[in-house]
Amino acid sequence: MENENILTIKDLDVRLFTDRGELPVIDRLSLTLKAGETLGIVGESGCGKSMLASAIMGLIAHPGKVTGGSIQFEGQELVGMKKKDLRKIRGTGISMIFQEPMTSLNPLMTCGRQIVETITAHEKVSRAEAKERALAMIRSVGISRPEKVFSEVPAQLSGGMRQRIMIAMALICRPRLLICDEPTTALDVTVQAQILGLIRRLQKETGTSVIFISHDMGVISQMADRVAVMYAGQLVEYAEGEKIFTEPKHPYTQGLQAAIPRLDEEKDTLLSIPGSVPMLYDLPKGCIFSPRCTHATERCGNERPALVENSGHLVRCFLYEENPSKGGTQA
Ligand SMILES: Nc1ncnc2c1ncn2[C@@H]1O[C@H](COP(=O)(O)OP(=O)(O)O)[C@@H](O)[C@H]1O
Ligand SMILES: [Mg+2]
Structure with missing residues (x-):
């Protein structure tokens, strides 16, 4: 199994060293990508998606720093790798497309x-x-x-x-891993559809593995085999695309799903989930999503949920615990 993974991220920690202290911009995040597959990463703006892409590319710069964990690409450890070797990997091993080509x-x-x-x-x-x-x-x-x-x-x-x-x-240069960070966000819908089609076609032809990043669940649903949902630096749900789209479990994922713009409907993604992503220097004490969550209980405001497995999803929410302790809610 392990050998099929082109990328294995384990307990990755990235912090920002700022006047307001050390801020956890990526918090113990673990993910894997199988060769030839597309991993979608979705979350609102500010959730740390681009930071994750930079970490994989070895491009985290001050005030950011990788403070823990591991990123293995084809079995090679990227965290702590010499700049010269990283440069070799960028271009031929891993390459990246950004939102704004300019x-x-x-x-x-x-x-x-x-x-x-x-x-x-x-x-x-x-x-x-x-x-x-x-x-x-x-x-x-x-x-x-x-x-x-x-x-x-x-x-x-x-x-x-x-x-x-x-x-x-x-x-x-025929990279084995292509990272697309919001490649169509700046484009109008028609051109967006063309570019998404192009990326899918080229991926089929070249067999390259893809990490596809977007704030838009609608775009992710067209591209990804597996989906990681990020919220304020944390992985909150991780499952096969099919599972995420048909039965999203985390209330945040459900909100992103509900926010997919329907045809001919002008809708701001942020409107469907009340509130906004918390500032990293002001994270809630319990579940980071709890202030915006309609299911939140007192416990959610006080305790951080761990990622648990629930019918093939990894989900960070007390609703899906096997044995909720008193105060927890049954799904
Ligand atoms: N150079 C920086 N200095 C301070 N904060 C930063 C810097 N770059 C990113 N951040 C913060 O890190 C968080 C994650 O940013 P980012 O990875 O760009 O999110 P996303 O790509 O999901 O929109 C945000 O809160 C952002 O404000
Ligand atoms: Mg970004």
Whole structure:
């Protein structure tokens, strides 16, 4: 079993060292990803999803720091790995697509040259061969006139086209793990659907494993085989996608599910769950979700629930305890 996992995260702790103290931005989080599968990570803005992606990429910077736990990629420990070795893994082992391509594309360099340089930085190939591959990659991300886009700078492209170039850059060195951090959040619905379709198609063709991050359960439901729900730095539910979508257990997951915008309905995701994600310097004493939870009891306000297993879900909620002690509620 263990060998099938391309990524194994165990008890990962990441803290922010701030004026307000050491804040637990990722709190003892454990996850696994099987080769070839897509792991969805969902949670509202500020729940630590991008921090988790940065931790996997080895890119946590001050004021953040990995303070505990382990991240194994293909059996290699990434926590504490030398910068030089991490750089080798980024690009050919793990690569990433961000929400806003402009932050990771060079605005002054043509798209073609950026892709060519990504190839030549990692592989010993001639420039002519690299150009050939870059053009083929640009075509495979659904751009019908690759030569034209090859010689354009990112600002000359639409948001959707830029995101396609970003995907081409991320996939050009055939990574075994692709992390997509809200890759379609900045795009309109039609373009979003095209990009999601593109990522699914490329994943099928290349067999790459994917971590797909979104605040939108609707998007996650189109992409993920397994889903991890994060709330304020904690894993609150973890199960197969099918299980999460058809029978969400944690009240937070249920809220995210209910917030999926229906067709033609303009709805702010945050409207369905009252309140907001707590500040890390002001976390509630008991269950972190309890101030927003309609099921909360006195116990929830005082005690932190652990992750427990319940019909194939891991869920952090007293509702699903096998033997709730007095004061707990039966599911
Ligand atoms: N450089 C930073 N300094 C201080 N706080 C940060 C920094 N980066 C992120 N945070 C905080 O860490 C938490 C998680 O952020 P993030 O991982 O970006 O969440 P998400 O991607 O789920 O929206 C948030 O509370 C955010 O304010
Ligand atoms: Mg984010």
